[in-house]
Amino acid sequence: MTKDFSVHVEHLTRVEGHGNITLDVKNGTIEKIQWSVVEAPRFFEAMLRGQQYNELRAITSRICGICSIGHSLASLKATEDALNVSISEQTQLLRRLAIHAENMQSHILHIGYLAAPDFLGVGSVFPLLASKHKETVLKIVKLHRLANEMSDLICGRTIHPIRLVVGGFSMVPTKKQLLTLQKRLKESKPVVHDVAKILLSVADAIPQFTRETEYIALSSDDEYALYEGVLNSTDTGRFHEYHNYQLLTNEYVVPQSTAKYTKHNRASYMVGALARFNLNSKQLHPWAQDVAKMFNLKPINYNPFMNTIAQLVEFAHSIDDSIQLIDTLLDRGIKEEKPTKVVVKSGRGVGLVEVPRGLLIHDYTLNSKGYCIKANCIIPTNQNHANIQQDMEKLVPEIINKTPKEIELILEMLVRAYDPCISCSTHYLDVTFK
């Protein structure tokens, strides 16, 4: 190809927040490919300084409306680690339910409202409502509503949870409420299956692109790790020293972006549903494994576009695991219990959780009065920036003979496949070809 590109698209839609893609092609030669994100100063961490230990969760839950449960849990784990607070088995089980609720609502939001329009060849979810796909959208809305109502029940409200507190829960659901939720989760399984079949029928729209990279996620001997686990890498295996997570994340600054990038064993790594699947797929519930088989998704899958399918697989897992967790809670007998009493002291704590978009780390240092004097938050989306850049560098030469409009769409789809939640970390996205 011997042409120059000059395409400019502002505000790429259907991702959380904004970033920039720049592609310069002159005389058919790629001169520049750059994924850059503009991050405001890391103000959340500055805001945490000077706040008391029991305020940190409430503040960090406001970082993002999508991942407010995940930020809450990472914050609580960091605070409890710093103060040596242990939690009850019931709190553990309820927190696992909370993380499933958020994973479900976030994943189905991405699959249904943000990614599906790409597979079905439209610009957004709105045209789908006026098309033959309206029934599909109705199914997706039904699943999204269930996940939201599950968050409401466990956390007190869907957006910015209130019942999650240091040492436990301020209020717990009743046996009757849990039974109703469990019944609805069971009833939702055929709907999930229908959505999976519809996605399978349009799976040809998923680009066949692969690039070997490193995947990082939490892993556990006991379960498909979301709430609890040790750091794990497809390249280097388990890393047990969670207080030294920096040795794995290695944040660094790049000139094109104010968001910090990360790398470990290679130039980049990926976190998120596909990373978790690649590391822990054997621990998925059998039904979720069946969903993976429908799409021929096997570890290690090196196609980042398959992240959306990994999210669907995790959605199925979260339903079955939640049904099981509710059984365990009811067997033990759900009871009102006060949060563990906190003895304030100085210390440092690190909280690691797997949230919808990947590994989330909160790290707090408290003084002897329990006030935060230092905070560090490592957001999943930031860990994926370098991997998106590396993907683009391999992908663009493979699709360079397509029209600029087709290239633009595939690059947009690539970014969307990562389900970036840039509002957590960054604040701008537009695409520039020149």
Add this chain to the structure above:
Amino acid sequence: MKKLGVIGIGNPLRRDDGIGIVLLEKLKDQRKTLPQHIELIDGGTGGVKLFHILARFNHVLVIDAVLHNAQPGTYRIFTEKEIQNIDFSPISAHEINLTQVIELAKQFNELPNSFRIFGVQPKDVSCGQGLSPEVTERVEMLVNELKKEIKSFTAMY
């Protein structure tokens, strides 16, 4: 009795963008002086999740920061018909804005029977906690006006 949902929207970590949440908290403090059949909801930076919240109510009053070319801290009531022209929450960090949430609710026939927005002009939406002095000094006035609005709204049904 049909229910009215009063939903505050915004991010208190973005100064005046959090006015909807600040006003909602003030209303919660004065809950006893408000009609019983209303629900006060912190919608945060809710995005598409608000769609499911809207579906629960016959009537909705949203409190949000809205750019409407006025003095900081002054408010205007917007009807559902006017929302197409509103520049919602100056932070476009959410995957879907309120206009789109309302459009979605319409498509599913789940839009409340009546819908209004209590829009407050922000001054400062930079990162940080606390409202700007201009908006802060009008908070009490805004709470009183909101209470009047809630009463006039509830009088309709």
